[in-house]
Amino acid sequence: MNVFGASVARYSIVALIVVGFPAACRAQAGQGAAQMGAMDSTDHPAAMAAHDAMSGPISPDPHMILTSPRAPSAADSGRAAALVRAMREALARYRDVHVAETDGFRQFLPGVKQPVYHFTNWRWAMGEMFRFDAARPTSLLYRTDAAGGFVLVGVMYSAPARASLDELDRRVPLGVARWHEHVRWCVPPRDGAARWRELRDGKPVFGPKSPIATAEACAAVGGRFLPRIFGWMVHVMAFESDDPKVIWGSAEHSHTR
Numbered sequence: 001m002n003v004f005g006a007s008v009a010r011y012s013i014v015a016l017i018v019v020g021f022p023a024a025c026r027a028q029a030g031q032g033a034a035q036m037g038a039m040d041s042t043d044h045p046a047a048m049a050a051h052d053a054m055s056g057p058i059s060p061d062p063h064m065i066l067t068s069p070r071a072p073s074a075a076d077s078g079r080a081a082a083l084v085r086a087m088r089e090a091l092a093r094y095r096d097v098h099v100a101e102t103d104g105f106r107q108f109l110p111g112v113k114q115p116v117y118h119f120t121n122w123r124w125a126m127g128e129m130f131r132f133d134a135a136r137p138t139s140l141l142y143r144t145d146a147a148g149g150f151v152l153v154g155v156m157y158s159a160p161a162r163a164s165l166d167e168l169d170r171r172v173p174l175g176v177a178r179w180h181e182h183v184r185w186c187v188p189p190r191d192g193a194a195r196w197r198e199l200r201d202g203k204p205v206f207g208p209k210s211p212i213a214t215a216e217a218c219a220a221v222g223g224r225f226l227p228r229i230f231g232w233m234v235h236v237m238a239f240e241s242d243d244p245k246v247i248w249g250s251a252e253h254s255h256t257r
Helices: 003-019 023-029 044-053 074-095 097-102 122-127 165-171 193-197 215-220 244-248
Strands: 064-066 117-120 139-144 150-160 180-187 224-228 231-236
Touching: 074 097, 074 150, 074 231, 074 244, 097 117, 150 165, 165 231, 215 224
Parallel strands: none
Antiparallel strands: 064 180, 117 139, 139 150, 150 231, 180 224, 180 231
């Protein structure tokens, strides 16, 4: 994955776990509230802590799992090309960010400078817990041009944590893309938002840059251990380039399932 794609990966999880689904949607999706609600959407210090912690390219750590790379088959390549055509046809209208907002997409952390800006449709996100529709992604991904305008570059799809590899492959072929999942986070207690900024030996105590990756170590610092944060995610940069390596990403990663 290139640096741009890596930044997308970091900010996608922020958009999903900080803003979060309403509690009713969490229950319908069959996910544990503790796993999906790492932080309250009204807790701005927590949101900013997560924003800072997950900036930059992906590096080897114990907090991310990726599906194992597979050699693409002709069928995989054909399906991937069809997916790109479908999403470009269905979503091209969202090159105008105002149209996206009118259709229910909401920007994550407005007013905060980011390499990639997420506009998420929570109704569509809820739907992805039950089905896959290339025309209804969880989030639209934008970057800004020299004039500060939003430029559509891609989309993010999600899938429930319970999804099997076969189910992920049916949604987006594993021969061309690698789904990822953020796991093993230690977060502050629900009434401890100020603790997001705690350091120990120069490293964050909580969040994705913490060395803590077990329930026992998390309990020792008074935190809440989340085996997974949300579920599976994949990014498709269909509006960034015609190069499949850019659209799907191609670099090797250390953490596989």
